[in-house]
Amino acid sequence: MMNNKKNKRYKYLIFTLVTCLVIIVTIAIVIKSITQAIIPQITFLGEVNFPTGLKFKNTEIGGLSGIIYNADKQIYYAISDDRSSKAPARFYTLKIDLESEKISEETVTFIDVITLLNEISQPFPPLSIDPEGITFTGTHLFISSEGDRKRQIQPFIKEFSLAGKQLRNLPLPEKFLIQADSGIRNNLALENLTITPSKKYLFTATENALVQDGAEASVTAGSPCRILQYDLIKSQPEKEFLYITEPITSTSNNLGGFKTNGLVELIALDDTHLLSLERSFSLDTGNTIKLFQVDLSDADNIQQINSLNSKLTNISPVQKELLLDLSNLELISDNIEGMTFGPRLADGRRSLILISDNNFNPLQVTQVLIFTTNL
Numbered sequence: 001m002m003n004n005k006k007n008k009r010y011k012y013l014i015f016t017l018v019t020c021l022v023i024i025v026t027i028a029i030v031i032k033s034i035t036q037a038i039i040p041q042i043t044f045l046g047e048v049n050f051p052t053g054l055k056f057k058n059t060e061i062g063g064l065s066g067i068i069y070n071a072d073k074q075i076y077y078a079i080s081d082d083r084s085s086k087a088p089a090r091f092y093t094l095k096i097d098l099e100s101e102k103i104s105e106e107t108v109t110f111i112d113v114i115t116l117l118n119e120i121s122q123p124f125p126p127l128s129i130d131p132e133g134i135t136f137t138g139t140h141l142f143i144s145s146e147g148d149r150k151r152q153i154q155p156f157i158k159e160f161s162l163a164g165k166q167l168r169n170l171p172l173p174e175k176f177l178i179q180a181d182s183g184i185r186n187n188l189a190l191e192n193l194t195i196t197p198s199k200k201y202l203f204t205a206t207e208n209a210l211v212q213d214g215a216e217a218s219v220t221a222g223s224p225c226r227i228l229q230y231d232l233i234k235s236q237p238e239k240e241f242l243y244i245t246e247p248i249t250s251t252s253n254n255l256g257g258f259k260t261n262g263l264v265e266l267i268a269l270d271d272t273h274l275l276s277l278e279r280s281f282s283l284d285t286g287n288t289i290k291l292f293q294v295d296l297s298d299a300d301n302i303q304q305i306n307s308l309n310s311k312l313t314n315i316s317p318v319q320k321e322l323l324l325d326l327s328n329l330e331l332i333s334d335n336i337e338g339m340t341f342g343p344r345l346a347d348g349r350r351s352l353i354l355i356s357d358n359n360f361n362p363l364q365v366t367q368v369l370i371f372t373t374n375l
Helices: 004-040
Strands: 042-051 066-071 073-080 089-094 106-113 131-136 142-147 156-160 165-171 202-204 223-231 236-244 257-268 273-282 286-295 317-325 336-345 350-354 365-373
Touching: 066 156, 066 350, 073 336, 165 365, 202 257, 223 257, 257 336, 286 336
Parallel strands: 066 131, 066 336
Antiparallel strands: 042 365, 066 073, 073 089, 089 106, 131 142, 142 156, 156 165, 202 223, 223 236, 257 273, 273 286, 286 317, 336 350, 350 365
């Protein structure tokens, strides 16, 4: 009788242990699955380069500082930052064929070039515009211009038709406008644009701090940028957030030589999460390109703060997490400034396209980098 009771207890103990083990293994598998699903994975597929000086339809291809994808037409729009100097201000349409497993020179094809027209339906006069950011509403394009502080030309965000006709203007908060002691810095202004998948919001950001907000990025410190959120239904700016760039990547802190780092591109993942692209350049290290995931959820709305000087320690900035440092890849990055999601590939992953602004410099190229991601 006692032996039977011991056997029952033993069997119960074994059953309990096996059940617990099964539960533990199941939980581990679920946790691993969830973790794999949420950890961003970015895989480099290849690059396509175009030499500076390449002519297309009586224009020189170059200065491509922003790119966006039209899924319905399966084409891309890339904005040139030519200030109507080499040809009238314009954007290009491109095809990027990702059906082939191999990336080659034929992967990227320029299809057309469209001239931007001002409010009187004329091409922008030379030096009157510095187009940098571009995004797609589903029917039209928004394009940002950095303006020109030296020439007292204000920045703007305007909506254009796909034929280049100007449709409307989004108002900029006064703190961004060029004034004696405030406003955007020259060539460090509205470099980026993105619209949320919900179509509710448009985001843009300064590449570095406004004059009244703090210093430009240095080797020892980043620069306090402002992310500006628009309500697209009301066509009004409604929030601003503090984004602090990384310091300039450089092995030398001497004063000689050009150095910079800035927030050059944004992609909206949803209404409160973005991808940000920072481009650092110094003569000793070249271009350093870093991709971050940005969370606005717990960041303070700084819309009512006209100057961030002496207030930074009391402000909660956006949170950002490094996803990719292109320095870790076996490639030499050019001046990457544009980024967009492309189509989903056969395996379900999304394509991610990066493009460079060659500054119309014969020592540089127009570089198209192609990735896949589970973002």
